[in-house]
Amino acid sequence: MKVDFVTELHETFENTPGRGRVPVWSSKASSVTLHIVDEGEARQLEMERYGNWWVSPEELADGVRYSYSIDGGDPVPDPRALRRPDGVHAASMTWTPPARSTYDAGSQLGKVFYELHIGTFTEDGTLDSAIEKLDHLVDLGVDVVEVMPVSAFPGEFGWGYDGVSLYATQETYGGPDAFRRFVDAAHDRGLAVCLDLVLNH
Numbered sequence: 001m002k003v004d005f006v007t008e009l010h011e012t013f014e015n016t017p018g019r020g021r022v023p024v025w026s027s028k029a030s031s032v033t034l035h036i037v038d039e040g041e042a043r044q045l046e047m048e049r050y051g052n053w054w055v056s057p058e059e060l061a062d063g064v065r066y067s068y069s070i071d072g073g074d075p076v077p078d079p080r081a082l083r084r085p086d087g088v089h090a091a092s093m094t095w096t097p098p099a100r101s102t103y104d105a106g107s108q109l110g111k112v113f114y115e116l117h118i119g120t121f122t123e124d125g126t127l128d129s130a131i132e133k134l135d136h137l138v139d140l141g142v143d144v145v146e147v148m149p150v151s152a153f154p155g156e157f158g159w160g161y162d163g164v165s166l167y168a169t170q171e172t173y174g175g176p177d178a179f180r181r182f183v184d185a186a187h188d189r190g191l192a193v194c195l196d197l198v199l200n201h
Helices: 002-011 127-131 134-140 175-188
Strands: 032-038 041-046 048-050 053-055 065-070 113-116 144-147 165-169 192-195
Touching: 127 175, 165 175, 175 192
Parallel strands: 113 144, 144 192
Antiparallel strands: 032 041, 032 065, 048 053
């Protein structure tokens, strides 16, 4: 069973970061404690080791805040969490991505790109408010919306090039559910979406 889980961790979408057993990788830790806050109740679980992966002994439901304590140290957030609702230095939150939708944008050669910063594109600076302006981009003749980085960063405002939690969408923009709504709305209008990623600064 242990080998099967480690294999699935690498090979299946069901074990993406932030889901279920909230895996974390550490080759040097001698113990990892999972701190959980679920519906106001705080508890701790000792994580199980599988090679260099540490996993929760039980599945966590969506919307559960959690953090790790390595070798008895202070709790730290999950570096691969899909949600950071209270900022990049606070606890992470489990979130299950919805089923993937498909969109064939075809070749991008000769297409018109529009680089868009979510925080300054509208007065509200959110993904949902940006949806309301997508028709304007269509009228301009835009084919592809290039979204500047939306990875979670410290504070409320930024260009996105100081992302701390690369898997999580900035919560002040609306979080991952809002990003999904934005992408779906763009596709509904025939707009492709590409994302500016900052993976190594």
